[in-house]
Amino acid sequence: xxxxxxxxxxxxxxxxxxxxxxxxxxTLEEAFAYTxxxxxxxxxxPLLVSGCELNxxxxxxxxxxxxxxxxxxxxxxxxEQFASLRTLCEYKGLELIDDGLRRHLGGxxxxxxxxxxxxxxxxxxxxxSSSEEVRLxxxxxxxxxxxLPQSKLRATSYDAEPELLQxxxxxxxxxxxxxxxxxxADIERVLALGVHGPLELHILLWEDK
Amino acid sequence: MQDTNTLKEYRNQCQExxxxxxxxxxxxxxxxxxxxxxxNAFAGIxxxxxxxxxxxxxxxxxxxxxxxxxxxxxKAEQAGVHVHLAKTAAEANEIICQIAKDNGCRKIVxxxxxxxxxxxxxxxxxxxxxxxxxxxxxxxxIQLRHEGPSHMVMPAIHLSRYQVAELFTDVTKKQxxxxxxxxxxxxxxxxRGKYIEADMGISGANFAVVETGAIGLVTNEGNxxxxxxxxxxxxxxxGVDKLTxxxxxxxxxxxxxxxxxxxxxxxSYVTWITGANACATxxxxxxxxxxxxLDNGRLAMAQDPDFRQILRCVRCGACANVCPVYRLVGGHxxxxxYIGAIxxxxxxxxxxxxxxxxxxxxxxxxxxxxxxxxxGIDLPRLIxxxxxxxQDEEGHALPSVLLGxxxxxxxxxxxxxKTAKWGQKPIKDGSTGYIRHLxxxxxxxxxxxxxxxxxxxxxxxxxxxxxxxxxxxxRFRVALFSGCVQDFVYPEQxxxxxxxxxxxxxxxxxxMGQSCCGLPLVMMGESESARDxxxxxxxxxxxxxxxxxxxxxxxxxxxxxxxxxxxxGDDPELAERARVFAEKVIDFSSFVHDVLGVDKDDFKxxxxxxxxxxxxxxHLCRGLGVTEAPRQLLRKAGMDYAPSAEEDVCCGFGxxxxxxxxxxxRELLNKKLDNVKASGAGELVTDCPGCVMQLRGGADVRKxxxxxRHIAEALADRKK
Ligand code: SF4
Ligand code: SF4
Numbered sequence: 008x009x010x011x012x013x014x015x016x017x018x019x020x021x022x023x024x025x026x027x028x029x030x031x032x033x034t035l036e037e038a039f040a041y042t043x044x045x046x047x048x049x050x051x052x053p054l055l056v057s058g059c060e061l062n063x064x065x066x067x068x069x070x071x072x073x074x075x076x077x078x079x080x081x082x083x084x085x086x087e088q089f090a091s092l093r094t095l096c097e098y099k100g101l102e103l104i105d106d107g108l109r110r111h112l113g114g115x116x117x118x119x120x121x122x123x124x125x126x127x128x129x130x131x132x133x134x135x136s137s138s139e140e141v142r143l144x145x146x147x148x149x150x151x152x153x154x155l156p157q158s159k160l161r162a163t164s165y166d167a168e169p170e171l172l173q174x175x176x177x178x179x180x181x182x183x184x185x186x187x188x189x190x191x192a193d194i195e196r197v198l199a200l201g202v203h204g205p206l207e208l209h210i211l212l213w214e215d216k
Numbered sequence: 217m218q219d220t221n222t223l224k225e226y227r228n229q230c231q232e233x234x235x236x237x238x239x240x241x242x243x244x245x246x247x248x249x250x251x252x253x254x255x256n257a258f259a260g261i262x263x264x265x266x267x268x269x270x271x272x273x274x275x276x277x278x279x280x281x282x283x284x285x286x287x288x289x290x291k292a293e294q295a296g297v298h299v300h301l302a303k304t305a306a307e308a309n310e311i312i313c314q315i316a317k318d319n320g321c322r323k324i325v326x327x328x329x330x331x332x333x334x335x336x337x338x339x340x341x342x343x344x345x346x347x348x349x350x351x352x353x354x355x356x357x358i359q360l361r362h363e364g365p366s367h368m369v370m371p372a373i374h375l376s377r378y379q380v381a382e383l384f385t386d387v388t389k390k391q392x393x394x395x396x397x398x399x400x401x402x403x404x405x406x407x408r409g410k411y412i413e414a415d416m417g418i419s420g421a422n423f424a425v426v427e428t429g430a431i432g433l434v435t436n437e438g439n440x441x442x443x444x445x446x447x448x449x450x451x452x453x454x455g456v457d458k459l460t461x462x463x464x465x466x467x468x469x470x471x472x473x474x475x476x477x478x479x480x481x482x483x484s485y486v487t488w489i490t491g492a493n494a495c496a497t498x499x500x501x502x503x504x505x506x507x508x509x510l511d512n513g514r515l516a517m518a519q520d521p522d523f524r525q526i527l528r529c530v531r532c533g534a535c536a537n538v539c540p541v542y543r544l545v546g547g548h549x550x551x552x553x554y555i556g557a558i559x560x561x562x563x564x565x566x567x568x569x570x571x572x573x574x575x576x577x578x579x580x581x582x583x584x585x586x587x588x589x590x591x592g593i594d595l596p597r598l599i600x601x602x603x604x605x606x607q608d609e610e611g612h613a614l615p616s617v618l619l620g621x622x623x624x625x626x627x628x629x630x631x632x633x634k635t636a637k638w639g640q641k642p643i644k645d646g647s648t649g650y651i652r653h654l655x656x657x658x659x660x661x662x663x664x665x666x667x668x669x670x671x672x673x674x675x676x677x678x679x680x681x682x683x684x685x686x687x688x689x690x691r692f693r694v695a696l697f698s699g700c701v702q703d704f705v706y707p708e709q710x711x712x713x714x715x716x717x718x719x720x721x722x723x724x725x726x727x728m729g730q731s732c733c734g735l736p737l738v739m740m741g742e743s744e745s746a747r748d749x750x751x752x753x754x755x756x757x758x759x760x761x762x763x764x765x766x767x768x769x770x771x772x773x774x775x776x777x778x779x780x781x782x783x784x785g786d787d788p789e790l791a792e793r794a795r796v797f798a799e800k801v802i803d804f805s806s807f808v809h810d811v812l813g814v815d816k817d818d819f820k821x822x823x824x825x826x827x828x829x830x831x832x833x834x835h836l837c838r839g840l841g842v843t844e845a846p847r848q849l850l851r852k853a854g855m856d857y858a859p860s861a862e863e864d865v866c867c868g869f870g871x872x873x874x875x876x877x878x879x880x881x882r883e884l885l886n887k888k889l890d891n892v893k894a895s896g897a898g899e900l901v902t903d904c905p906g907c908v909m910q911l912r913g914g915a916d917v918r919k920x921x922x923x924x925r926h927i928a929e930a931l932a933d934r935k936k
Contacts, residue, residue, distance in 0.1 A: 021481065058401035062390035067405045071411075109496055111447075112412050129482040139494045140446045146438060147408075171488075172463055173889045175428040178295035179491030179502075181445075186482050189438040191400060193354035193372055194380050196246060199400040202353055202487075203407065204438035 013214070014127045016161050017178045021130030025187025026200065035121075035154065036091060038211045041153045043095040043214040045209065052189050055207055056114035057149055073113035078102045080111070080148065081119035091121070108143035115129035118148030118205065121213075123158040123174070124167050131186040132210065133167065134173055142181060152204040153185070156215040217364040218552050223876070226549075226574035230700035231879050233545040238376050240520050240544075245375065247455075247543045248862075253479025254534070264575055271592035273465045273816035274528035281499045284426050284459040285509060291429030293482035295491025298506040305566070306334035308510045312418070312451055313336065313344050319449050321346065321416035327433070327440035329420025330368055331453050331510055332530055333553050334566055337418070348408045351439040353403050359386060366547030367556055369477045369533040372544050376627055391630035394426045407439075417443035419850040421454035422473070422530070423466040424507070430490035431507065432466050434473060436483045444489060448498040451506045452489075455550040456514050457527040460684065469530055477532040477588040485779075513565050516640055526565070535585035535595055540866045541578055542881050550578065557585035557595040564602050569609060576603045580870035580884075581739060583838035593792075603741040606680070610818050612742070619737070620745030626731040626752060633704045638669045645877060650916060662875070666914030668705050670862075675707035678813055679726045682711060689748075690723035692811065695762040697753075697776065697801075699769035700732045701905040709905055711923075713804055720812045729756030733772040738779070748781050754790060754797045763799065764811070768804040768928055770904035771871070774839025777801045802834060804928055805903055809845040819934045827858035828930065829897035831888065831911060833904040837864045846927055853934045862887075867902075869910035885914040893920060901927040 019029050059071035081092055082105045089105055096103040104111070120141060124133035132153050136142040145151050156171045161167040172184050189204030200206050220226040233239060272578060277284060289299040302308035316324070322347055326332065340347050340357070350359040354371040358364065360383055365371030372380070381394040385404050392402060419440050423432035431452050433440045444450050460466055474480040491742070494505035518524050534541040536556025551559030552571045564572035576599055585595045601778050623629050650666035675698050694717070702710045714724060730753055737746035753776070757765060767773045777798045779815065784794035808814050828850060843864075850857040868874060868884025892900050900911060900922055912924035 024481075025484070056405075058405040061398055061402050061405070062388060062392060063402065063405050064390065066409050067388070070409050071405065112408065114408075130899070131482055133571050139445060139496055142441060145390060146441055165464070168464060168467065172428065175425075175463070175488060175490045178429070179493040180488070181431075181490075182488040183441065183491045184482070184485065184486035184488075186553065187484050189436070190484050191353045191437050192478070193352070193357070193370060193401055194375075194396045195242065195248070195377055197371065197396045198378075199397050202400050202404055202437045202439075202534065203350040203351070203442060 011160075012161045014160055015157065017162075018125055018127040018130055018160060019212075021128065022187070023130070025130060027130065027187050027210050029148055029210045029212065031182055031212045031214065032154070033214050035088060035213065038152070038154045038213060039092040039095050041211060042079060042117055042119050043101060045100045045150065045152065046101050048075055051069060056112050057173065057201060059060055059132050070113045073116070075110070076102045078104060078111060078115040079117045079119055080104050080108055080140070080144035082108070082138060082144050083120060084108060094102070097161055106140050108140050108147065111135075112143070112147055113145070115148050116150065118144035118151045120145060120151070121154045121156070123159060124170055125155045126164050126184075128163045131164075131184050133171070134183045134185060136181045137179065137185045142183075145183070145185070146204045148205050149201075150207045151185075152209045154211045154213050158215050218549055219571055220574055223574050223577065223627050226578075227877065227879065230545045230549050230578070230877070233549045234338055234879055234883060239374055239546050242373065242376075243546060245535070250479070250537045254476065255474035257479040261475075266468070267590055267592045270469055270472060270590060271458070271525075271528055273468065274591060275525070276564050276849045277465070278457070278524050278527045279567070281515060281518050285456060286461055288424055288426045288429060290828070291426065292491070295429055295494060296502065296505065297429070299442045300506065300508045301506055301511065303511050305510070305512050308335050308453060308512070309337050309340035312453070313340060314591065315449065315451055316341070316344065316346055316416055319416070319504055321449055323410075323414045324348045324411050324416045324418055325447060326350050326355070326418045326442050327420070327435065328355050329418070329442040329453055330743050331420050332418065333365060333451070334512070335510065337453065343659060347646040349407070349414070351407050351443060352437060353400065354404065356407065357383065364548065364553060365555065367533055368531055369856065373375050374548065398690050411442045411446045414447040416449040416451065417447040417805065418453065421452045421458055421507070424454050424459045424509070425463050425466055425470070426459060427460045428463060428490055431486045433485075433487040433489070434470065434483050435487070438485050441485060441487055444487065445495070448495055449504040449506075451508060451762060453508050453510060456509050456511055457529075460550065466824065473530050473532050476534040476588065480703045501651075503662060517565060522601070525593050526561050526598065527616075528593055532590055534590060536590040538584040538588045539882055540582060540587070541580060544883050551575070558593070559705065560599050561595070561602060564606070569606055570841050572602065573606050573610065576606065578880075580866055580868070580873045582834035582866040582870070584834070584866070586851055586876040587838045600738050600741070601743070604743040607741040616742055617738045619740060620742035623732050623737060624733075624745040624748035626729075626749075626869050629732065630674075633670060633700070634674065650913070661878040663879065664917060665885060665910060666916040667913055668909055670704050671707050673707065675710045676728060678707060678711070682714060683726070684714065684718045684724060687721055687723045691721035692763045693723045693761060693765045694725070694766050694807070695757050696724060696726045696728070697730055697733075697765050697767040697772060699767060699772040699905065701909065702768060706905050706908065706926070709768060709908070710926055713811065713927065713928040715932040716814070716928055716935060717812065718810055720814070722812070725762070727756045727758070731756075733775050735771055735775040735796060736871045738775070739870070747783050750794070751790060752779050754784065754794050755781060757797060759793065759796050759800065762800060764802045764807060765800045766783055766802055766804060766807050769804060769905070769906065770833035770836035770839065771906055773803040774835035777840065802841055802905060803842055805836075805846040805849055806842050808931070809820060814852065816852050816854070818936060820929075820936050822854055822934055826856065826899065827857045827895065827897040828862060828899045828901060829858055829860045829892045829895050831867060831892075831900060831902035831907055832864040833902055833907050834864075834866050836903050849927065849931060850901070853931050854932065855934070858895040858897045860897065861891040867907050867910050869906045871906060874910065881910075885910055889914055889918060889920060889922070892922065897922070899923045899925070901925050901930045903927055
């Protein structure tokens, strides 16, 4: 498929503006490797979840303790893909899950998803999150790694509209537009990332055929 | 949350806000940053066209809300949603309490919803013993402080990091640092536990899309995703005005809403929920999902031919962001629950006349909100209309009625003005043209700017001698409209205007039947008298014999042009006349620059006159969209025009506003004069006699070495 370079350029620029880290990968395996390395390299102490180093109330301190290893959640992959990622994780001593996220609400390190559409004009990812595991994986993680097949890139939200309607048409449906990391400016209008959801968003543009 | 009884009490509250140094600094910084961010956010977008499209689509939906509700209900029910329609705020709260009871819920997490603020939902839930936690950071902060929001998008904008740190220290029982990033992380961890414990999530909705039966949620923090995912029950509370036929409508609004709210191209998250989704802890693995639509007067409002446009609002908060009054007093004073310009209106409709009656007066009519509104709502006009309506309902204040009576009788009004010059003798300071000792009725708080005296001879009385010789085959036939201030206080401005125009082949006339334009009456809420003077004025001009009706008062110009056709539009005998009249109205600078094409060679070469600053009157730059003509004129006349900061922000006059809210008027004036001072200018010109009155009087009291004049006077001086 012919990739519109201009559209790609716009996407990269706009996603960058909201501090998403954008890279390009040739294969899904490359994306897996990226994710494993990222998780492995994260913090020196595997137990540290962002915010847990601070002075928290007793119940919150307890919640922090629930996390005992480095975890990647990758719901929504097919068997083969999941196995391929697991090999990498095992090698690095990382825990990999694709369900049961409700048992990890204290926090996980990386949420890994393959997105359904991209919208270039705003650097937005569209993720069908009808699966609860997908919703949770992308919200309770510290870092969200999102793979966007380049063939799924659309110029504007209007261009994506027919496909959006299709998703919404197969009910029930939970569809998310994600643009950058979770953010707030509620204290003195100072921008801070990661107020509830991920602190970082990594986008891997996948040169799918 | 403004809820004072008397205007005096309200003014006292506003004064307290003015004395709050942190608030003032925060608001100033925000107002300035927002302006730049907004401009950047809309770069490369045809903003006006987008706004027009949004307004048209919204209007289409507003005209058939009951039908849309039915369609949505059917669609959503098919997808397993329970749909409710609540007539009143209390009913909505009851429905939600019942859902909690039916499902045995005890702990609730909420994401941001202005509609839930509107119904005071939390109070009701807590009365039932339910534990409610707001999860939007700003909302959580104000909930912990037991306060209402001070901004629709940034509810805790009035608080400092130190206040938040103190609050979090209380909540966690551990000492907290005032570092913002750390505070945000503390909230992240503390709230995480709340989501986990909760068995019910309450969200608002930015859209209810009829064609899909989906709701759309626009958020930055992502808390709405957790609120709608973790608890087994989800209730979305949604005003019926959020119903929109197609996804396309919603996508269109998303192109504008975040840009206008925070200068973002889009928020971090937009969430679309269609039907009862999977939920591991829900009955049969599904979410128990309810949508409660709230009427609370909206459906009736949709029937009102004029006020229905209020329902276009997408709650972006921009009408507060750009409001000079909001900037001064903050959201707790510029609203009851809803805030900013739209807040003044919604308070009346949702929370009643008592809560609105003082609030609606706190609008200087500068038009900044109207220009920024992404839904194209004519906010300032509707605010005046509500003010008038409240007066009609409650009875008009005596001074206001008298003013109306006097002003709609031109002869009486003019006689009074002329005799005023005898009355002011003992208080007039002969050399300066100011009233030196304000009569008792004005009170001490008016002393922040000197007030001018009435001129010895009104412009109308001088006209027979002043009138230039008849021009044969004139290029243009122009009728002058002076307005009261230039007629009776500053006739020299009119004379200067005439001198600038003279010699350009223009035949000028001054119809004697003209009177006050009526804007002060609108500001006082006297709409009937305002209509009377409009009729008199329209009849005073022989429209077939004039090409332009030129006025040197920006406020008159914008009022004549925009309000007359509307005010007289329902009178079959006057509608057409008013339309033609309005079409011919033009302001001085546009006439001289754009129509006459006055150029460099019309002026003397004159150097070394020092820098000159310009104040852009609200009713010229926003009211008429005129920004370039006056600045070009300054340059063409060889003046050293020195741009100053915030040239188009209101000077604080606003006619009767400066009498009613002198504390605010004074602050706006001082800001303006500080900015001019910083530009290094020794002279300040503008296009409106009202602004001249305010600015000159202020400069005099401050003893600034600043000459303030109408632009026509500066041009006349330099004319060859
Ligand atoms: S007209 Fe000006 S003062 Fe009045 S609400 Fe709008 S922005 Fe505020
Ligand atoms: S009235 Fe207009 S500017 Fe104000 S919140 Fe509503 S849409 Fe935004």
